[in-house]
Amino acid sequence: MTLAQIATLAVLIGVVAALASERLRADLVTLVGAGLLCLLGIARTSDIQAGFASPAIIALASLFVLVEALHVSGAIGLLFRLAEGAVNRMGKRALPLLIGVAGALSAFLNNTPLVLLGTSVLQQTADRRGWDVRPLLIPLSYATILGGTCTLIGSSTNLLVDEMVRKAGLHGFGLFEMAGVGLSMALVGAPYLALVAPRLLRGAGRDGALEQEIARDMLPLHPVRAFVTLAVLTMVIGGAVGGLPIAVAAFVGAIVLIAARVLSPEEAYGATNPRLLVMIAGMLVIGGAIDRTGLGALAASLLSNVTERFGPRTALAIIYVATLILTEFMSHAGAAVLLTPIAIGIAQDLGLDPRPFTVAVMMAASASFLTPFGYQTNTIVYQAGGYRYGDFVKAGLPLTLLTATAALIAIPRFFPF
Structure with missing residues (x-):
């Protein structure tokens, strides 16, 4: 190994350990890692600029x-109110419908606001009817994760892997190109989430733990907006x-929405989740250093x-199992950045x-079902439901095996070899 590879590996180990702890x-961990690589002369200033300005x-x-x-x-x-109305008419039989709505929407929309809103609706419905909400919140998070695997824009992981594939000089992915694989995972996961997971989660939660109310109002419909x-x-x-390019289409769309006053610039800025964006930008710099030093090729x-x-x-x-394990211990974005160059090199x-190897990284990096911290939506329901750590293992291990x-x-x- 060269000196640059050893230094990059040392920084990488430090970043992974800090994220796992x-x-x-x-976001601060990845920024410090990127800064150290820049100070060591391994990453260039242009690499940091490219990370923050990446598509x-x-x-x-x-x-x-x-x-x-x-x-x-x-x-x-409106969609959640319709699903809630079905629950009010049909009782618990319609609860999978509400979770299914969130899962379907997550193929095109960010998971976090969907889970926040879905959690709020489930909590309010359960409170009114005297139901235990805990068998439902983990399946809600898992459903949105599975839905997000079906399109390129359904998950930040998919966009990140696509970015790294293009940087490697390979052909990128189309919007629905991974739908066949994502739907295959969703089709085996949906019956499990509807029928089995709620039974496994009966009596779940920490002793004496209180559920944390999630406040995410269903705003009234403004037809024109x-x-x-x-x-x-x-x-x-x-x-x-x-x-x-999705970056161009989405950027123009966001500008049009602000210009049309559907939302204010302040609301737009507040929605951008800067912590996640900064963390991903830092990981892109680290991933570039792994590639440039030849560390990824060596692995x-x-x-x-x-x-x-x-x-x-x-x-x-x-590749799939390695990504799966790394995702649970650091983050889905970090695992994707680290394993994508290795997957390309192995192929x-x-x-x-x-392509099949990079798709494996996409799917496995999103399939965080075993811990509350591998995916942000898991953390949301973990806090909202007062779950134990083991509840995620109990509900997530069978789903992990099924989807894998x-x-x-x-x-x-x-994606033939």
């Missing part, structure tokens, strides 16, 4: 604005399907030597198409 803010960051910030517009216009609230917002969202999706070479004798499916499974060393099996079968079918 959860004692420090993730993934622009697309994510713009999509956050689009979701906020749907909220303030009352469009999302809602129409404009839906028209802009349709334009963004249509542009992306037609080949327009890929070592792994490809091990997997070569077992075939591409074994290599795919190793190239084995003479295979890198579905993904490893579906990926080679939709």
Whole structure:
């Protein structure tokens, strides 16, 4: 190993350890890591600028604005009110419908506001009817995670992997290109979330723990604003399907919404989730250093030597499981940035198409079902429901096994080696 590789590895280990400890803010950790690499001369100032100005960051910030517009216009609230009305008429039988609405919307919208609003609706409904809400909140989070795997804009992880694939000089992904794999995971996960997970979560929660009320109001419908917002969202999706870069389509859409006064500039700025964006920008700088120093290629070479004798499916499974484990201990964005260059390197060393391996990183980095901290929506319901750590293992382990099996079968079918 070269001196630059050793230094990069040391910084990487420090960043992973700090993220896994959860004692420090993730955005500060990645910024410190990026700064150290810059001081060591491994990362350049232009790399830091490129990280913050990357298309993934622009697309994510713009999509956050689009979701906020749907909220303030009352469009999302209308859908949840319709689902809540079905619950009032049909009782508990309609609860999977409410969770399903959140899951379906998450294919196109950011998960966090959907889970906040869905949690608020479930808590209010459960309070009125005397139901225990705890069997429902974890499935709500899991449903939005699965929905987000179905499109390129459904998850920040998907956008991040696509960004790194393009930087590696490979062809990027289309808006619905991963839908076959994502839907395969969702189809095996949906019956489990509707029928099995709530039973496993009966009596869940910490002894004496109080549920934390989540305040996310369903705003009244403003027909004109809602129409404009839906028209802009349709334009963004249509542009992306037609080949327009998602960053461009989403950015223009966000500007149109502000210009049309669907939401104010202050509301738009407040919706952008700067902590997540800064954390991702920092990880992009670290990922670039891994690639530039050849550390990723070295790791890929070592792994490809091990997997070569077992075939591409074994290599795919190793990448998937490695990403899955790393996601639970740091973050989905961090795992995606670290494993994508290695996945590409393994595929190239084995003479295979890198796309199935990068899709494996996409899916596994999103499939955080075992801990409350691997995905932001898990943290929201963990606090709201007063869950124990083990409740996520109890409900998440079967889902992890089901979705991993579905993904490893579906990926080679939709993305041949």
